[in-house]
Every structure is written in C-alpha cells, then in structure tokens.
Amino acid sequence: MDVLSDKNYIPQVAIDCVIFGYENHQLKVLLSKLAFKGNFYALHSGFIKQEEDLDEAAKRILEDRAGIQNIYLQQFKVFGKADQKRKQFLDSLIKSNYSENQKFISKTKNAKAYAWFTKRFISIGYYALVDMKRVSPKLTQFDVSIDWYPIHEVPEMIMHYDEVFQEALDALRADIDHKFNAFNLLPEKFTMKEVQQIYETIFEKEFTRSNFQKKILDMDVLERLEKKLTGAKNKAPYLYKLK
Amino acid sequence: MDVLSDKNYIPQVAIDCVIFGYENHQLKVLLSKLAFKGNFYALHSGFIKQEEDLDEAAKRILEDRAGIQNIYLQQFKVFGKADQKRKQFLDSLIKSNYSENQKFISKTKNAKAYAWFTKRFISIGYYALVDMKRVSPKLTQFDVSIDWYPIHEVPEMIMHYDEVFQEALDALRADIDHKFNAFNLLPEKFTMKEVQQIYETIFEKEFTRSNFQKKILDMDVLERLEKKLTGAKNKAPYLYKLK
DNA sequence: GCAAAAGTGTTAATTTTACACCCATGA
DNA sequence: TCATGGGTGTAAAATTAACACTTTTGC
Numbered sequence: 232m233d234v235l236s237d238k239n240y241i242p243q244v245a246i247d248c249v250i251f252g253y254e255n256h257q258l259k260v261l262l263s264k265l266a267f268k269g270n271f272y273a274l275h276s277g278f279i280k281q282e283e284d285l286d287e288a289a290k291r292i293l294e295d296r297a298g299i300q301n302i303y304l305q306q307f308k309v310f311g312k313a314d315q316k317r318k319q320f321l322d323s324l325i326k327s328n329y330s331e332n333q334k335f336i337s338k339t340k341n342a343k344a345y346a347w348f349t350k351r352f353i354s355i356g357y358y359a360l361v362d363m364k365r366v367s368p369k370l371t372q373f374d375v376s377i378d379w380y381p382i383h384e385v386p387e388m389i390m391h392y393d394e395v396f397q398e399a400l401d402a403l404r405a406d407i408d409h410k411f412n413a414f415n416l417l418p419e420k421f422t423m424k425e426v427q428q429i430y431e432t433i434f435e436k437e438f439t440r441s442n443f444q445k446k447i448l449d450m451d452v453l454e455r456l457e458k459k460l461t462g463a464k465n466k467a468p469y470l471y472k473l474k
Numbered sequence: 475m476d477v478l479s480d481k482n483y484i485p486q487v488a489i490d491c492v493i494f495g496y497e498n499h500q501l502k503v504l505l506s507k508l509a510f511k512g513n514f515y516a517l518h519s520g521f522i523k524q525e526e527d528l529d530e531a532a533k534r535i536l537e538d539r540a541g542i543q544n545i546y547l548q549q550f551k552v553f554g555k556a557d558q559k560r561k562q563f564l565d566s567l568i569k570s571n572y573s574e575n576q577k578f579i580s581k582t583k584n585a586k587a588y589a590w591f592t593k594r595f596i597s598i599g600y601y602a603l604v605d606m607k608r609v610s611p612k613l614t615q616f617d618v619s620i621d622w623y624p625i626h627e628v629p630e631m632i633m634h635y636d637e638v639f640q641e642a643l644d645a646l647r648a649d650i651d652h653k654f655n656a657f658n659l660l661p662e663k664f665t666m667k668e669v670q671q672i673y674e675t676i677f678e679k680e681f682t683r684s685n686f687q688k689k690i691l692d693m694d695v696l697e698r699l700e701k702k703l704t705g706a707k708n709k710a711p712y713l714y715k716l717k
Numbered sequence: 718g719c720a721a722a723a724g725t726g727t728t729a730a731t732t733t734t735a736c737a738c739c740c741a742t743g744a
Numbered sequence: 745t746c747a748t749g750g751g752t753g754t755a756a757a758a759t760t761a762a763c764a765c766t767t768t769t770g771c
Contacts, residue, residue, distance in 0.1 A: 241486045244596060281594060285554025309552055309598055311528025351524060353487060353598075355552055424723080441725075442761060464770035465722035667750080684752070685734065707743035708749040 233280070235347050240278040242347065245354040246289050247310070247392065248275045249399035250297055252379050253416050254363035258432050259379035260396060261297060261368060262388070266375040267328050272388045274395060276354070289357040296377075297359075298367045303412035304359045307402035311353045316390045318349045354391070358399040362416045404433060414473055420456060422468040423447065476523070478590050483521040485590065488597040489532050490553070490635065491518045492642035493540055495622050496659050497606035501675050502622035503639060504540060504611060505631070509618040510571050515631045517638060519597070532600040539620075540602075541610045546655035547602045550645035554596045559633045561592045597634070601642040605659045647677060657716055663699060665711040666690065 233239040250261040265271040277292035279285060289304055325345075368377040380386065385396060407413055413429045414421075427443050447453065456470040476482040493504040508514040520535035522528060532547055568588075611620040623629065628639060650656055656672045657664075670686050690696065697717050701710040 237485075241594070241596065242480075243484050244487060279554070279596070282556050284556045285552060285596060287556075288554075306552060309528060309549060311522070311531075311598075313525050313527045313530075351484075353484065353522070353528060355554075422723090439762065440723080441763085444724075446760090458768090460769080462770080463722075464720070466724075466768035468723055665750090682735070683750080684736085687751075689733095701741090703742080705743080706749075707747070709741040709751075711750055 235278070235344055237347075238281070240280055243350050243352050244279055245276045245352050246279060246285075246292055247354045247356050247395050248277070248289065248292055248296070249356065249358040249396055250275060250293065251358060251360045251382075251399075251403060252363035252366060253360065253429060253432060256428055256432050258382050259363065260382055260385060261366075261377060262380055262385070263296075263374040264376045264378070265324075265389075266373055267324055269324075269327060270386070271324070272386045272392075273390075274388065274392045285355070289355075293357075293359055296369065296371070297361065298369050299361055299365060302359050302361050303410070303415045304357055305402070305406060305410075305412070306355060306357050307406075308356045308398055309353060310356060310391055310395060312391065313351055315351075317352055320389050321345075321349050354395070356395050356399060358403055360403065360412055360416060407433060414452075420459075420470040420472050422459060422470060424468060426471075478521070478587055480590075481524070483523055486593050486595050487522055488519045488595050489522060489528075489535055490597045490599050490638050491520070491532065491535055491539070492599065492601040492639055493518060493536065494601060494603045494625075494642075494646060495606035495609060496603065496672060496675060499671055499675050501625050502606065503625055503628060504609075504620060505623055505628070506539075506617040507619045507621070508567075508632075509616055510567055512567075512570060513629070514567070515629045515635075516633075517631065517635045528598070532598075536600075536602055539612065539614070540604065541612050542604055542608060545602050545604050546653070546658045547600055548645070548649060548653075548655070549598060549600050550649075551599045551641055552596060553599060553634060553638060555634065556594055558594075560595055563632050564588075564592050597638070599638050599642060601646055603646065603655055603658060650676060657695075663702075663713040663715050665702060665713060667711060669714075 252259045252261060261275065262272045263275060265273055275292060275296040277288065277295070279288040283291070286304070286306070289306070290300070293302065293304060294300055363379060370377060382400065385393075387393065388396070407430075413426060413433070416429055417425055423444050426447060427438060427440070430443070431437055452474050453471040454474050456472060458467040459470050460467050495502045495504060504518065505515050506518060508516055518535060518539040520531065520538070522531040526534070529547070529549070532549070533543070536545065536547060537543055606622060613620060625643065628636075630636065631639070650673075656669060656676070659672055660668055666687050669690060670681060670683070673686070674680055695717050696714040699713040699715060702713045703710050
C-alpha cells in the first residue's frame with residue numbers, strides 16, 4: 232500500500248465496503264477485528280488513489296480485502312456527518328495501546344499518519360454480495376482477524392459503521408430485484424431452488440415455489456439447460472444459466 | 475465566502491446541486507452562465523466546510539445560490555471519474571481569458587487557488603425541487619447570469635455536468651412517489667388538480683383524473699379542507715393540505 | 718407403487734386502468 | 745338550463761397470491 236498522504240490518496244474521503252456473504256441459507260457480513268487491544272470491529276475501508284476512478288477504488292479495496300474480482304458492487308449512500316467520532320475513537324485507541332501516547336504521536340512518521348487519519352472524513356458506502364465459498368479474506372496489518380458474522384449477530388462496530396451496515400442491508404434488499412445481482416452468488420449453472428434460497432435468505436421470508444419460478448422466468452434473463460440428476464428420489468430439476 | 479483552502483473546506487470534494495424549478499406546467503433547471511469569455515454553463519457547485527455536515531453543506535449551497543430554505547433536498551449519486559476534464563476546462567478558461575496565463579497562474583494568490591481548484595474532484599450530486607415563484611437566484615462573482623432552462627432546452631454544460639443533470643432527472647422521477655416531495659412545490663392549501671399538474675409535468679405524460687385522485691388519497695398524507703370557489707363556471711374543487 | 722420434490726396450471730384476490738355517471742358552479 | 749370541470753363509482757384488465765394437480769426420480 233502506498234504511503235497515506237495527500238499526494239497518493241484523496242484526503243478526508245473513505246470508501247466503506249459492506250461485504251455480504253452467502254452460504255448455506257445464511258447471510259453474513261465480513262468484519263475485521265482490529266489489531267489493537269480491546270474488541271474493536273470494523274467494516275473494510277479504504278481510500279481513493281489520486282488517479283483512480285471511484286468505482287475502481289471500491290473494486291480494488293474489495294479485492295485487497297476479500298480476494299475476489301468481478302462481483303456486483305453498488306454505491307448506495309454517502310455519509311458525511313461532521314462529528315468527532317473518528318478522532319475520538321482513534322485517540323482512545325492510541326491511548327489504550329501506547330503507554331506514552333503523546334510521544335507516539337509526535338514521532339515524525341507517526342505524526343503525519345495521525346494527522347492524515349484523524350481528520351474529519353466523508354465516507355462513500357458500497358456494498359457487495361459474494362459467495363462465501365469463493366472468497367478468502369486476507370489479513371492486513373490492521374486486522375487481527377477477519378470473519379463472517381450472521382447479520383443478526385453483528386457485534387457493535389467502531390465509529391459510524393453500525394449505521395453504514397444497516398443502510399447497506401436496506402439498499403441490498405431494495406436493489407436486488409431489478410439488478411439481478413443474486414445470480415452473482417451462483418455457479419455458472421444453477422437450479423431454481425438455489426435462486427429461491429438466496430432470495431429467502433436475503434429477505435428472511437419464504438416465497439411460494441410456483442410463483443417465485445414465474446417471477447424469475449418472467450425476468451427473461453435465464454436460459455434453461457439440461458436436467459440435473461441429483462440422486463434424490465424425486466423429479467430432477469432443470470439447470471439454468473444467465474443469458 | 476471563506477478562502478478556498480484545505481483548512482476551510484474539504485479538498486477535492488464538491489457538491490453539485492441540480493435545482494429543478496416548477497412553474498406553469500413547466501419543469502426547468504437552474505443554470506449559471508459563468509462570468510468568463512465564451513458560453514460556459516454550469517450547475518451550482520460548492521464545497522463542504524470542515525465543520526459542516528454533508529446535508530447542511532448542500533442546504534447552504536442551495537440557499538446561497540437560490541435564496542431558499544426548507545426545501546426537499548436529496549442526495550442521489552457520487553461522481554468520481556479520475557479524468558482530467560476539470561483541469562482541462564479550467565486551463566482553457568484561463569487561457570482564453572488572460573493574455574498571459576502563465577503569469578496569471580504564478581501570482582502567489584492565484585497560484586494557490588489554481589492548485590486547489592484544478593485537482594481531481596469527487597462530486598456528490600444533490601437535487602432539489604422548488605417553486606420558481608418562491609425563488610430569487612442570487613448572482614455570485616462567478617456568474618454572469620443565472621437562469622431557468624426548460625429541461626429539454628438545456629445548453630451543453632462544462633465538465634461532467636450534463637451527466638449529473640440527466641441522472642438527477644432520473645432520480646427525481648424514481649423518488650417522487652414514495653417521498654411526497656411534490657407537495658413542497660405547492661402553497662399550504664392546494665387542489666388535487668395542482669398536484670396532478672406537477673406530476674404530469676415531471677413525468678411528461680398525462681394521468682387520468684379519477685385514478686390519480688385515488689392514488690394520491692390512498693397515500694393517506696392529505697387532509698381535505700373546505701371547497702374553493704374559483705369563479706369558474708364549474709363545481710368547486712376541494713382544498714387539501716399535508717397532514 | 719410410493720414418497721419426495723420439481724414443474725405446470727387454475728382459481729381467487731388484489732391492484733391498476735378505463736370510463737361512465739352525477740354534481741356544483743357561473744353564465 | 746346548459747356547458748364545464750370536479751368528485752365518485754363501477755366494470756374490465758392485468759398483476760399477484762394461493763394452492764391443486766401432474767411429472768419424474770430412487771427406493
């Protein structure tokens with residue numbers, strides 16, 4: 232990673248990525264536990280390089296953190312409260328992690344990073360929806376661990392991340408129908424049941440099979456392929472792929 | 475206005491306001507013609523003060539430019555291409571307005587403003603919908619004029635503003651139904667016909683009277699008041715107000 | 718043949734659209 | 745009393761939801 236400076240990155244602007252993961256009928260979110268004393272949880276944030284498009288920056292951050300590419304990534308809201316949450320949090324973090332925190336900050340190199348990092352920030356929210364099986368989160372120097380948390384068991388996060396997460400979930404549900412991003416979670420060939428399970432997981436409610444099938448097929452984006460013999464003692468479902 | 479500097483404003487971030495105005499069944503947009511040689515048209519942009527919430531900044535910019543308060547203002551998208559449009563435009567502007575442009579730029583004061591202004595910017599798009607009768611646009615030092623342009627007669631604008639305008643119009647139409655912002659355009663008491671005319675203007679299509687009435691009343695946000703005798707030789711319409 | 722689950726079809730309920738009808742108003 | 749336009753009601757059309765029926769598969 233480049234040195235954090237105004238020359239390399241756009242100052243005071245962050246991208247916050249809410250990475251939703253799907254596996255086994257569960258919707259989870261990828262959080263980082265920070266490599267500091269105490270239980271501090273955070274979304275994956277990053278900054279925008281000076282020569283980089285906004286959407287590219289979001290993709291890069293997602294790739295750096297989760298090791299995946301070519302995924303549906305959607306900007307959903309900008310957060311721009313001018314409160315002191317960020318600075319307050321970082322100050323308390325330094326205080327509890329470095330016995331002589333004033334000295335720590337005043338070291339030339341640290342001082343620059345501190346000044347850059349503790350300014351008031353605007354954050355641009357993006358969310359992604361990924362197949363957990365195809366993702367291998369990578370630790371950075373700031374993380375002690377990166378884990379998937381069920382969306383109803385999300386620990387309290389630092390700064391404004393709780394709000395970002397909740398808004399991302401709302402946006403995901405509002406967007407999914409007309410943007411077809413659910414299909415990104417599936418292998419090339421999939422059954423209608425698999426599609427339905429994703430929807431049911433995301434919306435946390437059940438859909439009737441026949442009506443769901445009609446609705447999805449009416450979207451006219453799927454192509455029916457051969458049948459799939461599952462070994463189960465029932466009728467074999469068709470496979471589908473995106474047109 | 476404060477001096478443009480990193481100390482006063484968040485650098486490299488602008489707010490672009492698309493101010494839609496309604497009057498006499500016409501939807502127009504407020505553009506500034508810049509106070510420079512040549513025909514340069516622009517949306518109303520501004521910057522975010524260091525101590526200011528994002529939404530407040532948008533409100534302030536709207537008030538400075540259009541002289542109105544308490545209006546529906548909606549963030550709709552962030553634009554973040556890393557292209558050189560901004561710098562190229564500003565360079566050509568300086569070139570054609572100052573015979574010795576290098577000298578102009580290198581004057582100490584101008585040099586700072588030039589450097590601040592010509593960096594790569596991220597812009598946060600907001601739109602507003604106002605009653606043209608209640609608005610008195612104010613000229614700033616950068617405008618030679620500020621005028622309302624019918625949305626189908628918008629002159630080509632500088633930089634990326636054409637795209638911002640088009641996206642704002644799409645967002646306005648998508649948002650209007652469930653956020654009731656159309657009522658902001660009306661006086662305290664209004665008739666159903668007036669509401670319908672706004673909708674018809676915004677969507678550029680006609681609605682059938684009875685169905686429109688049903689739809690709006692089903693929203694359950696209006697309260698029916700006394701009748702209004704218009705002097706016309708027909709049944710007097712009811713007045714409504716927001717609940 | 719039977720249970721299980723997939724696919725299709727049918728009916729009912731709801732929402733949307735079109736349009737007819739009645740009513741108040743001023744000329 | 746008539747033309748105008750506003751308010752209401754109703755029938756048709758389209759969409760959505762509920763559920764029953766049929767088919768395929770392995771045991």
